[in-house]
Amino acid sequence: MKALQGVEGHVEWREQPSPTCDVGQVKIRVAAAGLNRADLMQRAGLYPPPPGASDILGLECAGVISEVGVGSSWQVGDRVCTLLAGGGMAEEVVVDGRHVLPVPEGLSLHEAAAIVEVYATVWLNLFQLAELQPGEKVLLHAGASGIGSAAIQLCKAFGNPTWVSVGSAERLAYCEALGAQGGVVRGDGLEGLKDLGPFDVILDPVGANYSELNLDVVALDGRWVMIGLMGGRQAQFDLAKVLSKRVRLQGSTLRSRDDAFKADLLSDLGQQVWPLFTEGRLKPQLAKTFPIADAEAAFEALASNQISGKVVLVIDETLS
Missing domain, CATH: 3.40.50.720 (NAD(P)-binding Rossmann-like Domain)
Structure with a gap:
């Protein structure tokens, strides 16, 4: 697979080993990934991922489940979005199934990539x-x-x-x-x-x-x-x-919290917040999308402090 990595102050879309799916995990074919200031800091070498986390950029993404590990209740084909400690800006990502939420009804995968983090x-x-x-x-x-x-x-x-x-x-x-x-x-x-x-x-x-x-x-x-x-x-x-x-x-920081903490947080988010998207009381504020080929431009747009809302990188244009 290909994935985005920060290299000496810039980003590169390069080949990486495809991740394997273990017990309780799911593999997601990534449609789009949200861009956050933490990604800007990691690109600059100022915010390394926590121990054990992927060094691929991206703290959130949305896509379609392509593989399900033993013990997970998700199904292949489910449209989902997820919170990550890293790895979201890639063609595929493997994540703890407890850190995944369904895409709220009525939202595109691009919009869903902009809401979890x-x-x-x-x-x-x-x-x-x-x-x-x-x-x-x-x-x-x-x-x-x-x-x-x-x-x-x-x-x-x-x-x-x-x-x-x-x-x-x-x-x-x-x-x-x-x-x-x-x-x-x-x-x-x-x-x-x-x-x-x-x-x-x-x-x-x-x-x-x-x-x-x-x-x-x-x-x-x-x-x-x-x-x-x-x-x-x-x-x-x-x-x-x-x-x-x-x-x-x-x-307060979120990225370095342990898996159990994030699982409880995402469970609460799914119960208390996700229904408000379906009701139309919350709306993704997707300011701009960039194809992954223009990732550097996306990073510069966010760094300019002129964006109101979220920037999203589109990784698989066939998924929406």
Whole structure:
């Protein structure tokens, strides 16, 4: 089979051994794979896969099951999407059957490739770790990203008003169209968030640059969940605010979680979130697709920070 690998800051579509299907696993003929910032970091040599995971790029994909290992209830021919620690940007991938979900009714395989990683991330961090309750206010930094797009819709579905920080007026309008109450544009200054808060939960992929601001706008007993370091890893802030506001700061990663944890997360996602796609309350925000031959252009598009929603790489054009 062929697969995409990061090589010294660029990507190459090259021959790799076809994976074998073991007990409890399924093999998927991949139609399309979602592109995430973790893939950009891995391409740059900054985010190696966890021990034991494939070094092939791709943390999510969708396709058709071509082989089923002993002990799995899936069937050959099932249309599925899956969460991965790596390996999704390939013609085939083998995955624990517990990490697979059916493609929601009415969605194409290209759309399904854009939903698993972002909705799993949002469900884990907002609803499980931060224990978001109906009516609580949420602040989403990078609100027009794939994760932000998913979070806005999911918060709306569960009764949580959201506000965002974004890079442009156009991206703010995009977020408001999805259901955000409002927000601020970085270039105009983030201080306006102080007039919109306080926020019960902050989902933060930025890190250091926003630390002081987060403590200013988080509510009493608020939860600040950090999922990325786009703005740096070294921060200085006033710990007295953490004490006086009783703030809970939670660091969170998903890729390195063990198989059992991911199986429980995907089971919960399938029960609590997947029906909302069928009901039309959630919609994939597929901004742009690229053929696998143009993978480098897809990576550059995501790196430009001009994409609202998700980028997907089409691997098998005969599957849709």
